[in-house]
Amino acid sequence: MRLTYKYKLKPTKPQIATFQTWLELARRQYNFRLGQRFDWYEATRSRVDACPLVVSIQPVEEIYKDIPLTRTLTKGKRKGEVVSNIVEQGYVDWFSVQRADLKQTKTLFPEYKELDSQVLQNVIDRVEYAFSRFTKPDANGNRSGKPKFKGKHYYKSFTYTQLHNCDLTKDERGRDCINLKKIGLVPIVLHRPIPDGFEVKTGTVKQVTDGWEINLVLEDKDVPVTVAEIQPTEENSLGIDLGVENYVTLSTGETVEHPRFFRQSAHKLEKLQQRLAKRVKHSKPWKILKAKIAKLHQRIARQRLDWQFKLAYWLFSKCDVLFVEDLKLKNLTRRAKPKVSNEGEWLPNGQAAKSGLNKSMLDAAHGQFVQVLKFVAWKLGKVVREVDPRGTSQHCWNCFAQVAKQLSDRWHDCPCGASLHRDDNSAKLIKKIGLICSIAGMDYASLKTASELWFGGSPRCTA
Numbered sequence: 001m002r003l004t005y006k007y008k009l010k011p012t013k014p015q016i017a018t019f020q021t022w023l024e025l026a027r028r029q030y031n032f033r034l035g036q037r038f039d040w041y042e043a044t045r046s047r048v049d050a051c052p053l054v055v056s057i058q059p060v061e062e063i064y065k066d067i068p069l070t071r072t073l074t075k076g077k078r079k080g081e082v083v084s085n086i087v088e089q090g091y092v093d094w095f096s097v098q099r100a101d102l103k104q105t106k107t108l109f110p111e112y113k114e115l116d117s118q119v120l121q122n123v124i125d126r127v128e129y130a131f132s133r134f135t136k137p138d139a140n141g142n143r144s145g146k147p148k149f150k151g152k153h154y155y156k157s158f159t160y161t162q163l164h165n166c167d168l169t170k171d172e173r174g175r176d177c178i179n180l181k182k183i184g185l186v187p188i189v190l191h192r193p194i195p196d197g198f199e200v201k202t203g204t205v206k207q208v209t210d211g212w213e214i215n216l217v218l219e220d221k222d223v224p225v226t227v228a229e230i231q232p233t234e235e236n237s238l239g240i241d242l243g244v245e246n247y248v249t250l251s252t253g254e255t256v257e258h259p260r261f262f263r264q265s266a267h268k269l270e271k272l273q274q275r276l277a278k279r280v281k282h283s284k285p286w287k288i289l290k291a292k293i294a295k296l297h298q299r300i301a302r303q304r305l306d307w308q309f310k311l312a313y314w315l316f317s318k319c320d321v322l323f324v325e326d327l328k329l330k331n332l333t334r335r336a337k338p339k340v341s342n343e344g345e346w347l348p349n350g351q352a353a354k355s356g357l358n359k360s361m362l363d364a365a366h367g368q369f370v371q372v373l374k375f376v377a378w379k380l381g382k383v384v385r386e387v388d389p390r391g392t393s394q395h396c397w398n399c400f401a402q403v404a405k406q407l408s409d410r411w412h413d414c415p416c417g418a419s420l421h422r423d424d425n426s427a428k429l430i431k432k433i434g435l436i437c438s439i440a441g442m443d444y445a446s447l448k449t450a451s452e453l454w455f456g457g458s459p460r461c462t463a
């Protein structure tokens, strides 16, 4: 069982100065290592259909001419046995090369000796992660974009990879502190204790708008990650539709509006943005306003998270199993397809309407809400089940028939007699799909399988 706990740090002025120097050094290191990776990548890549080689096009020695021969451990060898083998079957284990090369960095740039070695090594880990997300697809076949070089304000955290419970101590004045290597005791606000049995594993020091915080990763190997097994029934389950008009619509017909504080903050934000636009860029008043805006953004984010937790607890007070649409926010926010008439003219495709929707969609942070729901469900021993959202706004909850709607059509009218708000219909349909598929023991619930089960194996009826 792994948890991440966030605590506020109260570093002294010299400590803040050290943090900032470290961030800058780590940032430079990150950019340099990323550049190395790009060089290698550019030197060896080719069009997929043009070259079937699995080895480097350029001789490996050539690529390595600037890098001193490093001695790294190859896989499969006994621990402690050092072999000078950085090239394995034509492939280069860049991660090991770069890690070993840190020694060289410290010789060339002595300021890196001030940095804790875990922190420095973690920079390489980050490069490795960013690059492998770019080159190798994950389990779902998705890849990230090309990693970016980090500008001054885009590198905000560094990580200690080996922390322990004993690093949380008190200083001579009796304040709670965390012992960070090469920095010393940093005062920390322990607003909640580390849960019993959990070990502190890693700590990421992060610069945020109003100071510094540390994210501690806690682990308890004895606590298994259990998923509650509850058989959903008509009574103990609930379907919800996440929407733009109402934040949540329940299958019982209840609705939860967008929180009012958000609209208030949005209004405030708008006013500040207008004032900012009138200031001279990078002037002192501009900077003050800019800081104010950043603070407000942070406040909104915190308010929203708090509100989402409250909402999640409220929802689970009503049910044991919650069916929610599987949000692929990307699909929702993708640009509308262009429409072209027969004469080759561009026709309105609804992108303008969709942009407005996209904005409020992202603001509403539904994706974050689903994460919160899952966490709360785990805590309460309840279940969240995701349902494929395809078709849930177009089909009737009562008879599964397709009732085509535009985004602007807010009412669902079906020949079968069902007449209700479209979000209400979606929530009811999500619950129905989830229930039918769960009772049939399906792993993943979707409209297609649900209607097939409903109509007894016959193909979907769209009459």
Ligand SMILES: [Zn+2]
Pocket (backbone or CB within 6 Å): 396, 397, 398, 399, 400, 401, 414, 415, 416, 417, 418
């Ligand atoms: Zn119907």
